[in-house]
Every structure is written in structure tokens, then in C-alpha cells.
Amino acid sequence: MPASFEGSAPSVSPIASLNASSAPPASLEPTPILWRILIGLFIGLFASTGYALQSSIGTRGQAAIGIVFFFGLVAMFSVNLRAVRWKTIGWGIALQFVLALLVLRGEMEIGGKTYSVYNALEGLGEVVKSFISFSDAGAEFVFGNLARVDHMAGTFGENFLFPFAFKALPPILFVSAFFTLLYHYGVLQWCVRVLARVMVYLMGTSGAETLSVSANVFMGQTEAPLIVKPYVPRMTQSELFALMTSGMAHISGGMMAVYINYGADPVAVLTTCIMACPCSLYLSKLFMPEVDVPETSGTTAIESTKSAYVNGIDAIVAGTTDGLRLALNVAAMLIVFVAFVAMIDGLLGLIPTSWFQQQLSLRWIFGQLFSPVAFLMGIESADQSTVGQLLGTKLAINEHMAYLDMKQLKEMPGAMSDRSYQLAAFALTGFANFSSVGIQLGGIGAMAPDRRSDLATLGMRALFVGFVATLLNAAIAGLFL
Known part of the structure; x- marks a missing residue:
């Protein structure tokens, strides 16, 4: 992705300067405690009733309860429910449901043949897989048989371990270079503006x-905030929060390709990336509604900027380096975090099994905490603990x-149902984890050093809303599958 965004910030009107200052809004009134208690009691009772009746309501009923609960x-x-613009929320929910319906239920008959968006996305998923395979040619040239999973599996037999460094990492280089090339020629910006115009018109966001x-x-x-880098320093608190929340709720194109390469359901990964657009935006506006007047209210006419690259070759080289x-x-990160998991599991192993009737591990604890x-x-009851671990x-x-972990589960026959694998892919496709808070503080903070204190204040909140998205x-x- 591009490492810089050329061009100076546009001039700001006096009114915009006053309304879109970097300081937090002084007039923000908190949501009354009584409202919070009543909402909490309602969703808690609603979810508890559904759990007690899960055998009769089925998995779709569970999902319907989950939609209301989340x-x-x-x-x-919410910081201030009184200030929520319900038009924004309503259109956001409508867009999210329409996208889900189109993909999971949308069918049309043309010339006696039935076509569906789901099948089209399945075809697109195969295109993505083929696209990823192009990087295999380069990896095999550099690493030889180390990049050939079939050769390695035949050599090591039951002792075979997936060669992550030689198989999973090379596609990141190729996809990064390809997306940077699209950015250089303006293709990426055009696609972004088409999506943005729809949501600005319907949802009334900036x-x-x-x-x-x-x-x-x-x-x-x-990388995404680079599209609007000149405006980041003067964004309102609500705008800045939406920018951070969306980053948590999505993944990049490079990571999308990697996860599909791991064996994740391509339709689920592609669909949830698109659904996360309206979802992360309306949830961020529900949590932190706009109380100021953003500088770019009602328009996507962000000034065009010249590419930082000399030509396509320069863009490919820069993308490869990134x-x-x-x-x-x-x-x-994987080396360190896997090591920490092993260390924590080792410490948990010191606890006598008689205390919990089994050997404790981090995954088991996660499974218990996230099963609800x-x-x-x-998710069906047999798979809830496993998906909770993920x-x-x-x-x-x-x-x-x-x-x-899900890749290993797929190699174990009967570990989970196909439906559970699909829904898990929907939930796992996002950057919402604790380390992402630090990544955003460093990345977005470099674009707007004066807003670092705001970013630090909003970080954990953005993680919460992005994860819920x-x-x-x-x-x-789960309601439509």
C-alpha cells in the first residue's frame, strides 16, 4: 500500500474550523444510567430466554436473538443515545441486510437458467484462489520444493507441518504490489468512491x-485512512471513531487472500468485508453519534491527488517493499504470540486437573468464555465451544x-459442521484484536500527531465496536444460511 499521500490539505472555512476542532465536544451528554440498565436487562433477558428455548427455536432463531443482542x-x-441519527442507523441496517440477502438468498432466472449472487461470489472466490496461485510460481522459483506443500507432505508423512513462511507469506508480497499498482492508476480510488457515494447519500455520513x-x-x-489523510487532523471525534472502528471490523485485500489460501470459505470472507462497510459505520454512529458539523458533510468530493509513484514499475516495487x-x-507476531500461548498453557498446566476436572489451557478458557x-x-450447540475458542x-x-487453528480443524474429519465453518469465517474476518489498538495509534497517529491523545482514548472503544460488528x-x- 502507498506509504504517503501527496498534496496539501484544503482550506477550511471558519465555521468548519470551529465545528470540526480536534478537541472533544464539550456539550456531549452521557446516556442516562437508567437507559443503560433497562437496555441491559432487556437484551440479557431476551438472550437468556433464547438460550433456554434453543432446542425449539433452532439455529436461525439463535441468530435472530443474536442480532438484537449485539x-x-x-x-x-452508547456515549449519547439522545444524539443518534436514526436515519443513519436505519439505512445502515437496511444496506447490511440487503447485501446479506443478495448473497445468501438472491436468485434470478434468465433464459430458463437460475443465477445467484452466491454462485457468482463462489466463482469470484475461485478467481481469488487462482490469483493467489500466481505467487506460488515466484515462491517456488525462490524456495524450490520448500514452497510445494504436496512435495513436503510426501517427504515428511505424518510428521509434516504446514510450511507457513514459504506458502502463506509470499502471497502478501504479490497482493500488496498488485493493490499498489491499482492505487497508482486510480482504479482503487474509483471503486472506493462508488461505494462511498451510496452510503453518503443514504446514511448522511460525512x-x-x-x-x-x-x-x-x-x-x-x-492504509485506508491515507485516502483522506489531509482531513484526519481536523476530523470530529465521531468521524475519527468511525475511521478506527471500520479498521477493526475489516481486513486488507492482502490478508483476505491469505485467509482464503488457508482454506476459509471465500464467499464468507468476501461477503463480510462488504457487509462490514455499512455495519461498522452505523454501529460507530450508534456508539458515538455526531454532535459537530464535519468538514466534508454530505459530499465525497475529496480533492484528487497525484500518485506518489513515477510509473507502474515504481508502484510495484514500492508495494512489494510494503x-x-x-x-x-x-x-x-505469530512467532511471539504462539510462544506466549505455549508459555501460558505451560503455566496453566501447573494447576491440578482435579480443580477443573480437566487440564486447563488458554483455548479451553476461551471456549468457555465465548461459547455464549x-x-x-x-452456531449449533455441538460446535459452540470450538467456535468460542476461535x-x-x-x-x-x-x-x-x-x-x-481453523485450518487445523478442517483437516480433522467431523470437527465442525460446514455451517459453523462458514459463520466462523464471517466472525473472524476483521482486525479487531488488542494488538490492533497499538497498530492504529502508531499508523493513524503518524498522520495526525496532535490527535494521538484522542486516538488513545478511543482505541479500546473502537476495538469493542469493531469486534461486535x-x-x-x-x-x-446465520439468519439466512
Whole structure:
């Protein structure tokens, strides 16, 4: 992805300067405690009743309860429910449901043949897989048989371990270079503006925040804000929060390709990336509604900027360099976090098994904590603990670790149902984990040094809403699957 955004910030009107200052709004009144209690009691009672009746309501009923619960959870912690623009919320929910319906239920008959969006996305998923395979040619040229999974498996037999460094990391380089090339020629910006115009028109959000949210479909949580870099220093608190939340709720194009390469359901990954656009935007506005006048209210006419690259070759080289940093970061993070998990499991192993009637491990604890969340996504009872482990791993460690765990599960016959694998992919597709808070503070903070204190204040809140957004996407999918 591009490392810089050329061009100076546009002039700001006196009114915009006053209304879009970097200081937090002074007039923000908190949601009354009584409202929070009543919402909490309602969603708690609603979920408890559904849990007691799960055998009769089925998995779709669970998902329907989950949709209400996850939405209510964000509303309960809203900074100021009185200031919420319900038109924004209503259109956001409508867009999210329409996208889900089109993909999971949308069919049309043309010339006696039935066509569906789901089948089209399946075809697109195969295209993505073929696209990823192009990087295999380069990896095999450099690494030889080490990049050939079939050769390695035949050599090591039952002792075979997936060669992550030689198989999973090279696609990051290729996809990063490809997306940077699209950025250089303006293709990426055009796609982003098309998505943004729809949401600005329907939801009434500002152009800057909507462009950044739309860019997250293709770019990562620190690259997408580059699309609106000149405006970041003067964003309102609500805009800044939407920008951060969306980064948590999406993944980048490079990571999308990697997770599909791991064996994740491509339709689920592609669909949830698009659904996360309206979902993360309306949930962020529910949690922290706009009380100021953003500089780019009602428009996506962000000034065009010249590419920082001399030509396509320069863009490919720069994208490859950025991809290398990302790949090395991914490898380093996995080495460290897997080591920490092993250390924690070793410490938990010192606890006598008689205390809990079994050997404790981090995954087991995650499974117990997040099983209710898996229930609310519409996961069948036999798989709730397993999916709960994946969700806990994604939040506490990162989605890479969770996807690798799911990859191992797929190699075990009968470990989970196909439906559970699909819904897990919906929930795992997002950067919402604790390390992402630090990544955003560093990345977005470099664009707006004066807003670092605001970013630090909003970081954990954005993580919460971004994580709930991925769960809400999964619950909506669970309703229609």
C-alpha cells in the first residue's frame, strides 16, 4: 500500500474550523444510567430466554436473538443515545441486510437458467484462489520444493507441518504490489468512491469518514485512512471513531487472500468485508453519534491527488517493499504470540486437573468464555465451544492464529459442521484484536500527531465496536444460511 499521500490539505472555512476542532465536544451528554440498565436487562433477558428455548427455536432463531443482542449491546454503551441519527442507523441496517440477502438468498432466472449472487461470489472466490496461485510460481522459483506443500507432505508423512513462511507469506508480497499498482492508476480510488457515494447519500455520513470506511474493503486499517489523510487532523471525534472502528471490523485485500489460501470459505470472507462497510459505520454512529458539523458533510468530493509513484514499475516495487514489511511483521507476531500461548498453557498446566476436572489451557478458557457468543451467532450447540475458542483466540491474540487453528480443524474429519465453518469465517474476518489498538495509534497517529491523545482514548472503544460488528455480520449470515 502507498506509504504517503501527496498534496496539501484544503482550506477550511471558519465555521468548519470551529465545528470540526480536534478537541472533544464539550456539550456531549452521557446516556442516562437508567437507559443503560433497562437496555441491559432487556437484551440479557431476551438472550437468556433464547438460550433456554434453543432446542425449539433452532439455529436461525439463535441468530435472530443474536442480532438484537449485539445491536442492543452497542446501544447500551452508547456515549449519547439522545444524539443518534436514526436515519443513519436505519439505512445502515437496511444496506447490511440487503447485501446479506443478495448473497445468501438472491436468485434470478434468465433464459430458463437460475443465477445467484452466491454462485457468482463462489466463482469470484475461485478467481481469488487462482490469483493467489500466481505467487506460488515466484515462491517456488525462490524456495524450490520448500514452497510445494504436496512435495513436503510426501517427504515428511505424518510428521509434516504446514510450511507457513514459504506458502502463506509470499502471497502478501504479490497482493500488496498488485493493490499498489491499482492505487497508482486510480482504479482503487474509483471503486472506493462508488461505494462511498451510496452510503453518503443514504446514511448522511460525512465524505471523509465514508471514503475511509469504503477503502477498508481493499486496504488495511492504517492504509485506508491515507485516502483522506489531509482531513484526519481536523476530523470530529465521531468521524475519527468511525475511521478506527471500520479498521477493526475489516481486513486488507492482502490478508483476505491469505485467509482464503488457508482454506476459509471465500464467499464468507468476501461477503463480510462488504457487509462490514455499512455495519461498522452505523454501529460507530450508534456508539458515538455526531454532535459537530464535519468538514466534508454530505459530499465525497475529496480533492484528487497525484500518485506518489513515477510509473507502474515504481508502484510495484514500492508495494512489494510494503508487503515485505507486512509479511515479516506477520511472521514475527505469530512467532511471539504462539510462544506466549505455549508459555501460558505451560503455566496453566501447573494447576491440578482435579480443580477443573480437566487440564486447563488458554483455548479451553476461551471456549468457555465465548461459547455464549457463538450461540448468539447461530452456531449449533455441538460446535459452540470450538467456535468460542476461535473467537477468543482472534480477540486476545490475532485473526491469523484463529484462522490457522481453523485450518487445523478442517483437516480433522467431523470437527465442525460446514455451517459453523462458514459463520466462523464471517466472525473472524476483521482486525479487531488488542494488538490492533497499538497498530492504529502508531499508523493513524503518524498522520495526525496532535490527535494521538484522542486516538488513545478511543482505541479500546473502537476495538469493542469493531469486534461486535464482526459478530453482527456473522449473526445476520446465520439468519439466512
